Amino acid sequence: MTRTDTILSLRDLSRDFGGKLAVKNVTLDIREGELFTIVGPSGSGKSTLIRMLAGLEIPSSGDILLRGKRINDVPANRRPTSMVFQSLALFNHMTVGDNIEFALTVRGEDRQKKRARARELMELVRLPADYYAKSVTRCSGGERQRVALARALASDPDILFFDEPLSAIDYRLRKILEMEMKDLNRETGKTFVYITHSLEEAMVMSDRIAVMRDGEIVQLGEPLSIYNAPASRFVAEFMGQVNLLGVEKDGHGMVLKDLTIPLGAGIAATEGTWLMLRPERLRVLPENGRADVTFDAVCFNSYLLGSRTHLHAKMDDRTFISELDAGMPPPEPGQRIRLGFDWSDAVAIHE
Amino acid sequence: MQRSQRWWTVWTVCVLVLLYIPLVSVILASLANTRYLRFPHRIWTIEPYREALGLSQTYDLQMTSLKIALCVAVVSVLIAIPGALAFARYDWRGRKFYQRFLLLPVFFPQSVLGLAALVSLSAMGFDLSWRTAVFTHAVWIVPIVTLIVSIQVYGLDRAQEEAAFDLGASRLQTFFRVTFPQILPGLSSGALFAFLLSWSNLPLSAYTTGVDTTLPEWLYSRMSTNFAPMVPAVAVLSILASIVFVLVWQAGRVVVNGVMERRKQLE
Numbered sequence: 360m361t362r363t364d365t366i367l368s369l370r371d372l373s374r375d376f377g378g379k380l381a382v383k384n385v386t387l388d389i390r391e392g393e394l395f396t397i398v399g400p401s402g403s404g405k406s407t408l409i410r411m412l413a414g415l416e417i418p419s420s421g422d423i424l425l426r427g428k429r430i431n432d433v434p435a436n437r438r439p440t441s442m443v444f445q446s447l448a449l450f451n452h453m454t455v456g457d458n459i460e461f462a463l464t465v466r467g468e469d470r471q472k473k474r475a476r477a478r479e480l481m482e483l484v485r486l487p488a489d490y491y492a493k494s495v496t497r498c499s500g501g502e503r504q505r506v507a508l509a510r511a512l513a514s515d516p517d518i519l520f521f522d523e524p525l526s527a528i529d530y531r532l533r534k535i536l537e538m539e540m541k542d543l544n545r546e547t548g549k550t551f552v553y554i555t556h557s558l559e560e561a562m563v564m565s566d567r568i569a570v571m572r573d574g575e576i577v578q579l580g581e582p583l584s585i586y587n588a589p590a591s592r593f594v595a596e597f598m599g600q601v602n603l604l605g606v607e608k609d610g611h612g613m614v615l616k617d618l619t620i621p622l623g624a625g626i627a628a629t630e631g632t633w634l635m636l637r638p639e640r641l642r643v644l645p646e647n648g649r650a651d652v653t654f655d656a657v658c659f660n661s662y663l664l665g666s667r668t669h670l671h672a673k674m675d676d677r678t679f680i681s682e683l684d685a686g687m688p689p690p691e692p693g694q695r696i697r698l699g700f701d702w703s704d705a706v707a708i709h710e
Numbered sequence: 711m712q713r714s715q716r717w718w719t720v721w722t723v724c725v726l727v728l729l730y731i732p733l734v735s736v737i738l739a740s741l742a743n744t745r746y747l748r749f750p751h752r753i754w755t756i757e758p759y760r761e762a763l764g765l766s767q768t769y770d771l772q773m774t775s776l777k778i779a780l781c782v783a784v785v786s787v788l789i790a791i792p793g794a795l796a797f798a799r800y801d802w803r804g805r806k807f808y809q810r811f812l813l814l815p816v817f818f819p820q821s822v823l824g825l826a827a828l829v830s831l832s833a834m835g836f837d838l839s840w841r842t843a844v845f846t847h848a849v850w851i852v853p854i855v856t857l858i859v860s861i862q863v864y865g866l867d868r869a870q871e872e873a874a875f876d877l878g879a880s881r882l883q884t885f886f887r888v889t890f891p892q893i894l895p896g897l898s899s900g901a902l903f904a905f906l907l908s909w910s911n912l913p914l915s916a917y918t919t920g921v922d923t924t925l926p927e928w929l930y931s932r933m934s935t936n937f938a939p940m941v942p943a944v945a946v947l948s949i950l951a952s953i954v955f956v957l958v959w960q961a962g963r964v965v966v967n968g969v970m971e972r973r974k975q976l977e
Binding site for chain 1: 867869870872873874875876877878879883887888891892
């Protein structure tokens with residue numbers, strides 16, 4: 360399927376909270392059927408943005424267009440969209456079945472039809488059929504997640520919004536649910552708009568990602584393009600676990616700050632540019648190892664991350680993160696090591 | 711650990727004894743055939759109870775008190791629902807003011823409040839009866855019930871109402887399908903509280919019942935002027951009545967919950 364038709368357009372959308380702009384002139388197009396993620400730290404305005412899209416918050420200015428029709432003033436209960444809330448907001452006094460059927464109940468659908476739809480949805484989100492009469496308060500975290508998903512899908516909405524629904528779930532289960540979310544997006548063909556503060560989570564499932572900061576979108580693109588070429592230092596740091604090396608001018612030309620190593624040819628840098636180096640690109644060199652740039656540092660500590668091992672090394676006050684090659688024994692804390700990287704692995708960030 | 715636990719037990723027993731001494735005294739007073747309250751009794755008897763139960767007046771007193779208490783419970787809850795939502799849920803101009811002054815009637819000495827109600831109600835031309843007592847009780851009890859319900863409203867996840875609205879429910883459907891069922895436990899406690907506070911109220915009733923007499927009013931007048939062991943016996947019966955009421959109420963809740971559960975299981 361080609362995902363080119365725009366389903367939801369945001370035009371210069373802003374939200375003013377008593378003089379403070381939570382969302383500033385956001386303009387973007389969300390495509391039919393894609394899994395679009397808006398990612399940003401807390402306070403970046405992402406929640407306000409999605410609440411405006413769902414109809415729970417009124418924009419101060421700008422327009423929201425659903426398939427070309429302006430829906431600014433359409434309240435949430437009249438929009439063909441559903442939201443999965445951060446707290447999930449399951450109705451605790453109801454059973455799993457009643458929760459899932461809620462959208463149909465308030466519409467006055469008959470019992471047979473509701474049950475059939477609930478069955479179908481429970482199968483889709485992989486809930487056992489005998490959970491139908493179970494109270495939602497007796498469901499586990501993952502099950503509650505599935506109930507919330509099924510409930511949001513019941514009315515067959517055009518768009519599903521997700522406001523960080525996985526943030527309270529433990530790591531292992533979250534990883535599973537992230538993948539299921541992507542699968543569900545493919546299976547249903549619906550447009551998903553997802554909010555998270557975790558770029559890692561966004562990477563796993565998204566077709567496209569918008570990075571938000573202080574109410575503005577600072578980068579928009581496919582996961583890999585954001586991963587490989589962060590547009591700004593903010594985005595690079597937000598991804599976490601990267602080395603950022605400052606560049607400064609000295610008598611001879613541009614050099615790496617602190618290391619006072621002249622920049623290699625082919626790297627376009629001016630004062631204020633940062634070089635981003637992923638941990639896997641900054642290697643601990645063996646005795647006779649070679650790299651374009653090498654320097655000495657002291658091993659601070661090493662951290663086993665499942666299949667990988669990260670090493671923090673210090674040079675003066677600077678900390679570098681390096682990923683050890685598979686099978687390489689980590690150096691002892693305090694041990695002197697030699698780090699190195701190639702110019703071709705460094706990404707220049709100009710903002 | 712052992713030692714401190716023993717002290718806790720002693721302390722708890724002391725508190726309980728202190729709380730129940732008056733109650734026990736009343737029971738003791740009702741078990742003698744004397745015209746004066748004194749102890750120990752020379753003759754123990756349950757004759758006062760026979761007398762109290764035979765008195766048709768006590769039946770009327772109980773009915774008046776019951777009528778007032780039930781009305782107050784219903785009225786308080788009906789007023790407390792919007793009151794609690796305004797207190798704990800919605801942001802509006804004047805909310806802070808409302809939160810601070812809601813409890814003012816409770817701080818008023820009840821005898822003053824009763825007198826004020828008496829004066830204003832008669833000035834407005836109302837005949838004083840159990841109905842005016844309902845109104846006056848409500849003035850004092852509604853703030854308390856509002857507070858009890860507010861605590862429940864604070865515990866409600868606002869996102870649930872938003873979720874209902876987002877799923878297509880109207881404001882009214884949202885209230886009846888999501889908000890109301892979730893604050894029901896608070897409403898139930900509030901109603902029970904209102905009932906018991908009204909049932910045992912003396913100062914407000916004394917001023918405002920007019921031609922009617924409630925149980926506490928009658929008890930007070932008979933205790934102070936025309937004492938007989940039958941009077942504490944009526945008091946004990948009244949306490950028993952409220953205990954029975956609480957038990958029935960709780961049992962009702964258990965039964966309703968059980969039925970709801972069964973209904974869900976069967977579906």
